[in-house]
Amino acid sequence: MDLLGLLGILLGILTIILFIIKKFNIIIAAPIATIVVLLFNDVSILETVFVAKKILT
Numbered sequence: 001m002d003l004l005g006l007l008g009i010l011l012g013i014l015t016i017i018l019f020i021i022k023k024f025n026i027i028i029a030a031p032i033a034t035i036v037v038l039l040f041n042d043v044s045i046l047e048t049v050f051v052a053k054k055i056l057t
Helices: 003-021 026-040 045-050
Strands: none
Touching (some): 026 045
């Protein structure tokens, strides 16, 4: 894991904590924090959120 990925995870945690402190609903805060983590880890957002992959084949 590179430094930018680790920074993304930390920012995702910070994002969800700040949204909860500001009285946001967890249903809205969690996906936003997930998108922050995905952006910093250079992962395709649409593929990750909307496509279910088979883990066991």
